[in-house]
Amino acid sequence: MSVTAVIGSQWxxxxxxxxxxxxxEQSDYVARFNGGNNAGHTVINxxxxxxxxxxxxxxxxxxxxxxxxxxxxxxxQVLIDEIEMLNKAGVGVDGRLFISPRSHLIMPYHxxxxxxxxxxxxxxxxxxxxxxxxxxxxxxxxxxxxxxSDFTSDTFEKRLSVQVELKNKIIIALGGDEIKYSQVREQxxxxxxxxxPYIKELFSLVQDGLKTNKNFLLEQAMGTFLDTDWGTYPFxxxxxxxxxxxxxxxxxxxxxxxxxxxxxxxxxxxxxAGPLPTEITDTKSAVYEQFGEVxxxxxxxxxxxxxxxxxxxxxxxxxxxxxxxxxxxxVLSGLDEIQVCVRYELSCDPVRYADLDSYGLEQIEPxxxxxxxxxxxxxxxxxxxxxxxxxxxYVRMIEEAAGIPxxxxxxxxxxxxxxxx
Ligand code: GDP
Ligand code: IMO
Ligand code: MG
Numbered sequence: 001m002s003v004t005a006v007i008g009s010q011w012x013x014x015x016x017x018x019x020x021x022x023x024x025e026q027s028d029y030v031a032r033f034n035g036g037n038n039a040g041h042t043v044i045n046x047x048x049x050x051x052x053x054x055x056x057x058x059x060x061x062x063x064x065x066x067x068x069x070x071x072x073x074x075x076x077q078v079l080i081d082e083i084e085m086l087n088k089a090g091v092g093v094d095g096r097l098f099i100s101p102r103s104h105l106i107m108p109y110h111x112x113x114x115x116x117x118x119x120x121x122x123x124x125x126x127x128x129x130x131x132x133x134x135x136x137x138x139x140x141x142x143x144x145x146x147x148x149s150d151f152t153s154d155t156f157e158k159r160l161s162v163q164v165e166l167k168n169k170i171i172i173a174l175g176g177d178e179i180k181y182s183q184v185r186e187q188x189x190x191x192x193x194x195x196x197p198y199i200k201e202l203f204s205l206v207q208d209g210l211k212t213n214k215n216f217l218l219e220q221a222m223g224t225f226l227d228t229d230w231g232t233y234p235f236x237x238x239x240x241x242x243x244x245x246x247x248x249x250x251x252x253x254x255x256x257x258x259x260x261x262x263x264x265x266x267x268x269x270x271x272x273a274g275p276l277p278t279e280i281t282d283t284k285s286a287v288y289e290q291f292g293e294v295x296x297x298x299x300x301x302x303x304x305x306x307x308x309x310x311x312x313x314x315x316x317x318x319x320x321x322x323x324x325x326x327x328x329x330x331v332l333s334g335l336d337e338i339q340v341c342v343r344y345e346l347s348c349d350p351v352r353y354a355d356l357d358s359y360g361l362e363q364i365e366p367x368x369x370x371x372x373x374x375x376x377x378x379x380x381x382x383x384x385x386x387x388x389x390x391x392x393x394y395v396r397m398i399e400e401a402a403g404i405p406x407x408x409x410x411x412x413x414x415x416x417x418x419x420x421x
Pocket of ligand 3: 012013014039040041042296
């Protein structure tokens with residue numbers, strides 16, 4: 001039996017979707033345990049190219065069962081569209097995708113409030129995905145949430161009517177448009193009928209799996225530094241993103257998680273506001289262009305920066321990461337020199353990430369080491385030995401800083417563009 005958590009070591013978008021798709025073949029279960037459809041995980045394989053928001057990225061492996069745990073928040077329309085899209089592509093999710101009745105629903109008022117709060121905060125806005133994530137998790141922990149389990153009785157109607165009344169007061173005060181109870185009720189009852197065949201309490205299934213030596217692959221959403229507690233608060237997301245979240249979000253006791261794969265991009269990206277110590281701010285520079293990415297969920301341009309080893313080291317320590325998967329090494333090809341942040345200094349003294357808040361992180365000086373780049377295209381490389389010496393040195397430098405091995409190296413976005421060491 002193995003329980004492997006795949007955790008992004010930076011600010012999200014490290015390439016978790018690709019890695020989970022690559023590893024899923026050996027897994028009996030692949031599961032999402034946190035976040036919601038703020039996630040956008042890219043998968044490119046024999047079925048096509050997909051941007052997945054809710055269904056686990058390992059669903060393409062035909063003998064693997066997909067689970068969406070109670071820790072996930074769901075926009076029903078997004079889930080329905082995704083299931084339809086996967087079925088159309090020949091992936092066939094029916095009968096092997098199960099959703100916890102404990103998972104909370106993103107309601108229309110959550111999305112409206114997300115937008116209104118962002119507008120109200122002005123320059124201090126978080127830069128959320130505006131998918132209603134903050135407001136739905138706020139309702140969850142303040143006992144105002146609505147779950148799939150509420151639909152089996154008239155609990156849904158009772159809870160919804162209270163919430164619509166309450167939320168309308170806030171929406172109107174903030175200058176938004178009132179929500180109509182009957183419209184929401186009808187729409188969500190329709191959603192429930194479509195999602196009902198997939199809803200199943202996961203407790204026994206997970207417990208039986210653990211007892212019968214099944215393999216679980218746990219797919220984190222967001223990255224370590226978007227974690228509510230350990231991220232760059234308040235520029236974070238509203239869920240716990242470290243492996244322990246799988247315990248509450250899926251019902252897997254922490255002692256069973258025996259592998260933690262840290263997915264680490266060969267440089268750094270971030271979407272939305274908040275500190276990014278190694279940020280490349282010259283948007284006209286060639287390297288900015290080279291690292292450029294478009295966000296999978298919102299289509300925004302991702303901010304980019306050099307690799308930050310203080311961030312990677314902290315992520316490894318925090319999550320008990322056992323091995324790294326380095327993604328996008330191919331993107332560095334062609335650079336004469338590469339900058340890497342090896343540590344932070346504050347007023348000339350060494351300082352650790354964990355000793356700083358977001359304000360402090362804006363004050364630090366990243367200490368860079370310049371390493372030699374390589375010119376060769378590495379996108380067809382199949383083994384570590386085939387990589388140019390400076391690319392090998394780059395990988396070894398990361399291993400040394402992190403204190404754990406780099407077991408996989410991504411050299412392209414497709415599933416097969418992966419070197420296993
Ligand atoms: P996730 O949210 O962690 O799953 O990552 P995203 O899918 O949002 O962003 C990662 C981007 O990098 C996507 O466009 C992937 O197709 C792409 N990608 C992943 N691994 C590699 C790699 O090794 N090389 C290249 N060139 N692209 C990659
Ligand atoms: P994946 O799983 C990158 C960021 C948003 C914003 C902050 C809060 O694809 O790596 P939210 O909508 O969650 O309230 O926004 O978190 N964010 C992500 N950034 N990748 C993600 O997911 C993200 N999910 C949320 O940009 O800064
Ligand atoms: Mg993403």
